[in-house]
Every structure is written in structure tokens, then in C-alpha cells.
Amino acid sequence: MLSGGMDSTSLAYWRKPDLAITIDYGHKAAAGEIRAARAVCKTLGIDHKIIHCDLSALGSGDLAGTQADALAPASEWWPYRNQMLVTIAAMECIKHKIDVLEIGALRTDGFHADGRMEFVEALSALLAMQEGGLRLEAPASAYSAEELVAVSGITMDVLTWSHSCHKSDYACGYCRGCQKHYLTMKAIGIEPY
Numbered sequence: 001m002l003s004g005g006m007d008s009t010s011l012a013y014w015r016k017p018d019l020a021i022t023i024d025y026g027h028k029a030a031a032g033e034i035r036a037a038r039a040v041c042k043t044l045g046i047d048h049k050i051i052h053c054d055l056s057a058l059g060s061g062d063l064a065g066t067q068a069d070a071l072a073p074a075s076e077w078w079p080y081r082n083q084m085l086v087t088i089a090a091m092e093c094i095k096h097k098i099d100v101l102e103i104g105a106l107r108t109d110g111f112h113a114d115g116r117m118e119f120v121e122a123l124s125a126l127l128a129m130q131e132g133g134l135r136l137e138a139p140a141s142a143y144s145a146e147e148l149v150a151v152s153g154i155t156m157d158v159l160t161w162s163h164s165c166h167k168s169d170y171a172c173g174y175c176r177g178c179q180k181h182y183l184t185m186k187a188i189g190i191e192p193y
Contacts (some may be wrong), residue, residue, distance in 0.1 A: 004036030007104035014152035026056030032169035082114035
């Protein structure tokens with residue numbers, strides 16, 4: 001899965017998948033993510049599928065452009081988002097006879113329940129129960145964002161295509177996604193602009 005964000009872009013550079021899947025689920029940053037993912041796939045020569053399914057009526061918080069739900073642990077929380085994204089991507093994987101779907105979950109994503117390895121393992125087991133035998137993996141789950149950048153060997157010309165904003169198709173500079181992007185760039189020795 002390639003959202004076009006810093007983590008999935010680094011993962012794509014590192015793992016060089018046969019196919020990258022980007023999903024526009026009706027979130028505010030979709031156009032920016034698609035633009036970034038297209039550029040990354042073109043640069044790396046990766047086949048790229050974009051799936052559009054407007055689920056904006058089910059969203060919450062920054063990603064949906066609404067007030068965060070009362071259960072939200074953070075302003076960008078969208079209920080069951082990773083579960084939904086994996087399910088939609090899995091549907092595309094079956095069409096291409098792909099048996100492993102990789103997501104960019106990091107060690108530091110445990111703040112959200114769907115960023116934890118327990119979640120990845122449970123969802124992988126659920127996928128494996130169904131036709132196709134698809135497995136879900138999180139190859140970067142032992143790393144922080146800056147460690148993933150280092151391990152991936154990604155070049156700055158590719159990394160700068162990434163789009164991490166939660167609120168807009170251009171970086172707002174203030175949301176949690178933009179802040180993580182700036183902090184990661186600073187940690188790898190690049191001063192934010």
C-alpha cells in the first residue's frame with residue numbers, strides 16, 4: 001500500500017513491490033497523496049493502481065475535515081481506517097494474484113491500535129482464512145520513521161515527493177502529519193523549509 005506519505009514512500013523504495021496501491025477514500029489529502037504516489041511509482045518503475053471509493057461520510061477529524069469523534073485518540077483518527085484500507089487493497093491484490101500485502105506500520109505507530117503489530121497479525125490471520133491466502137506484513141514495524149528512511153536507502157529526490165499532510169492536498173504545516181514529516185526530516189539532517 002502506498003499512501004504517498006513519507007513512511008510508505010520509504011517502504012516502496014526499500015521493498016520495490018511489483019504493484020503499489022493508493023486509495024482515495026474521500027479524505028482531504030487524497031489529491032496530494034495520489035500526486036506523490038504517482039511520482040514515486042513513475043520514478044521507481046512500479047505498477048500503480050489508484051482506487052477511488054468515497055467514504056467521506058464515515059470519516060472523522062482532520063482527514064475528513066470534521067470535528068474528531070469523541071473516541072478519537074488524536075485529531076486525525078478515522079474509525080477503522082487501516083482495516084478498511086487493507087480490505088480494499090486486498091480486493092485489488094486478489095485480481096493480480098498477489099499473496100503478500102505490505103503496509104508502512106512503524107514501531108512508533110502504536111499510539112493507534114491499528115498501527116500495532118497485534119493488529120497487523122490479527123488482520124493477516126483474517127485475510128489468510130479467506131480465498132487467495134493473502135498475508136499482511138509490516139516490514140518496517142521495528143523502525144521509527146527516521147530509522148526506516150535510513151534502512152530504506154531512499155534518496156532525497158524520491159523522499160521529497162512524499163505527502164504527509166492530513167488536512168489538504170498541499171502541506172498545511174500544522175497538522176500531526178506535517179509535524180511528523182518535519183521532525184523526521186530534521187532527525188535525518190534536513191532542515192525543514
